[in-house]
Amino acid sequence: MIELIDIVKTFNTKKAQIKAVRGVNLTINDGEIFGIIGYSGAGKSTLIRIINQLEKQTSGQVIIDGQDISKLSSQQLLRSRQKIGMIFQHFNLLWSRTVAQNIEFPLEIAHMDKAKRQEKVKKLIQMVGLEGRENAYPSELSGGQKQRVGIARALANDPKILLCDEATSALDPETTDAILQLLVKINKELNITIVMITHQMEVVQKICDRLAVMDDGKIVEEGKVKEIFARPKNATTKRFIQTINGTDVEKTRQELKKLYPYGQLMRVSFTTNSDEPIIANAIKQCDLQVSIVNANINHTSSGPLGVTYLHVTNGNDAEYEKFVKALEAKEAKVEIL
Amino acid sequence: MSWINDINWDQLFTAFQETIYMSSISLLFSIILGLIIGIILFVTTSQGLIENKLINKVADLLVNILRAIPFIILMILLIPVAKALTGSMLGASAALPSLIFAASPFYARLCCIAFMEVDKGTIEASKAMGASNWQIITKVLLPESFPALVSGACVTAISLISYTAMAGAIGSGGLGNLAYQYGFVRRNNAILFTATAIITIIVLALQWLADYLAARIDKR
Numbered sequence: 001m002i003e004l005i006d007i008v009k010t011f012n013t014k015k016a017q018i019k020a021v022r023g024v025n026l027t028i029n030d031g032e033i034f035g036i037i038g039y040s041g042a043g044k045s046t047l048i049r050i051i052n053q054l055e056k057q058t059s060g061q062v063i064i065d066g067q068d069i070s071k072l073s074s075q076q077l078l079r080s081r082q083k084i085g086m087i088f089q090h091f092n093l094l095w096s097r098t099v100a101q102n103i104e105f106p107l108e109i110a111h112m113d114k115a116k117r118q119e120k121v122k123k124l125i126q127m128v129g130l131e132g133r134e135n136a137y138p139s140e141l142s143g144g145q146k147q148r149v150g151i152a153r154a155l156a157n158d159p160k161i162l163l164c165d166e167a168t169s170a171l172d173p174e175t176t177d178a179i180l181q182l183l184v185k186i187n188k189e190l191n192i193t194i195v196m197i198t199h200q201m202e203v204v205q206k207i208c209d210r211l212a213v214m215d216d217g218k219i220v221e222e223g224k225v226k227e228i229f230a231r232p233k234n235a236t237t238k239r240f241i242q243t244i245n246g247t248d249v250e251k252t253r254q255e256l257k258k259l260y261p262y263g264q265l266m267r268v269s270f271t272t273n274s275d276e277p278i279i280a281n282a283i284k285q286c287d288l289q290v291s292i293v294n295a296n297i298n299h300t301s302s303g304p305l306g307v308t309y310l311h312v313t314n315g316n317d318a319e320y321e322k323f324v325k326a327l328e329a330k331e332a333k334v335e336i337l
Numbered sequence: 338m339s340w341i342n343d344i345n346w347d348q349l350f351t352a353f354q355e356t357i358y359m360s361s362i363s364l365l366f367s368i369i370l371g372l373i374i375g376i377i378l379f380v381t382t383s384q385g386l387i388e389n390k391l392i393n394k395v396a397d398l399l400v401n402i403l404r405a406i407p408f409i410i411l412m413i414l415l416i417p418v419a420k421a422l423t424g425s426m427l428g429a430s431a432a433l434p435s436l437i438f439a440a441s442p443f444y445a446r447l448c449c450i451a452f453m454e455v456d457k458g459t460i461e462a463s464k465a466m467g468a469s470n471w472q473i474i475t476k477v478l479l480p481e482s483f484p485a486l487v488s489g490a491c492v493t494a495i496s497l498i499s500y501t502a503m504a505g506a507i508g509s510g511g512l513g514n515l516a517y518q519y520g521f522v523r524r525n526n527a528i529l530f531t532a533t534a535i536i537t538i539i540v541l542a543l544q545w546l547a548d549y550l551a552a553r554i555d556k557r
Binding site: 077078079085092094095108110138157 | 458459461465467468472480481483557
């Protein structure tokens with residue numbers, strides 16, 4: 001478990017004092033994939049570097065598995081860093097080393113003997129799917145392959161935590177998906193806690209269990225991904241979710257109201273895991289005319305997440321109520337517009 | 338082909354050996370000292386691995402001062418040092434201290450530039466893996482900047498060869514000395530041009546070797 005308590009980080013430059021992180025409290029549980037999302041300058045890069053102490057916080061505590069790591073001696077810190085893997089946006093591979101030698105590097109740092117190192121490298125190359133590329137140099141690899149090397153390297157010393165610093169931001173959508181699948185596989189098979197910072201909402205949506213939204217050095221919203229997607233509270237969060245839904249909720253509402261001044265407009269968001277046809281079943285129970293006027297379904301790590309706008313006509317208030325009840329019985333959230 | 342008779346081949350060969358001796362020994366020491374000073378400059382810089390303003394400023398000043406003194410003056414200033422070390426102010430060995438004093442700060446500066454070219458991200462990644470500063474220097478900084486260090490060493494070697502020619506003016510021996518004493522002072526054009534040609538060939542061969550090596554080791 002990673003606990004961040006009252007983390008503050010201030011950078012002193014010649015001209016001004018920059019408060020990158022201003023009082024962050026977070027708890028990240030073992031084995032979960034935790035996303036921290038924010039625009040550039042929100043302080044998320046600084047925050048993730050405080051977890052492995054590449055940056056020292058101005059005040060506050062970082063506690064990993066009960067150990068306050070800011071209290072470690074520099075030798076102990078080096079050893080504990082070997083158990084915290086990290087991957088980067090620009091991969092940060094050593095170009096003078098081959099794929100296999102890059103992956104071997106952290107094992108050399110940990111003073112593992114040569115025979116064991118080579119055995120381990122072989123396993124890691126297999127795990128990230130780079131068989132046959134062992135002797136290639138990074139300059140001969142594609143972006144996705146480079147990140148696979150980065151991941152293998154980060155996993156070499158069997159870490160318990162993997163920090164991902166915008167790990168997919170330099171990759172095309174298809175490669176991003178492949179890398180995300182690999183991260184999920186690692187998370188499941190090795191039970192590694194993954195902390196990822198990103199500005200891509202779709203990344204969080206696809207693989208994260210929980211999410212924190214960062215803005216101006218603070219965490220403005222935190223919770224399960226599905227819950228935040230279904231009911232975002234903070235303005236920054238809403239903006240991020242719009243990048244996925246493509247539309248502004250308020251705008252949609254106004255446009256639909258103009259188009260359908262009669263009947264009843266409903267915004268239905270459902271977050272269940274079942275494959276049950278929620279809307280269709282609710283319609284069967286009533287005698288209403290229901291048309292879907294706007295819909296958006298996203299697939300998160302814990303099942304589909306849908307927002308559907310329904311235009312319901314041909315009924316009275318009691319019937320509308322019955323329809324809403326039928327939807328709510330299936331854990332859908334209904335808003336009458 | 339009468340000019341060939343004007344050349345004392347034994348003398349020329351001895352001068353060639355002296356030039357190679359002075360250049361290679363001073364290059365070896367300059368690379369070692371330059372690397373050490375370059376590493377000190379790089380790691381103590383602000384945001385460096387072992388930030389230390391005082392050491393950085395002192396090393397920087399020392400390098401700048403030594404680089405500011407023209408070689409011919411440096412040589413004269415270092416005559417007492419040469420005397421103390423080799424017992425004489427003449428000969429190839431006596432030229433070594435001034436050659437090393439001139440080339441080390443030069444190479445240190447080139448090393449520092451080479452290190453600054455190393456991707457900061459790879460250093461950060463190594464820190465994140467728990468590498469010690471020593472491991473970062475030996476396993477990341479030096480290998481990642483190796484092609485630049487090699488071409489820097491070549492530039493330094495070429496400077497050293499021309500320094501050895503200058504050292505000839507105060508009696509160090511070598512091809513420069515030969516060209517000046519026998520070629521110019523005694524008006525023996527055959528010696529003058531032959532010595533010049535040999536120096537040129539050495540420099541060209543060196544540059545070719547360095548380009549070849551740099552291309553071989555650069556995997557970017």
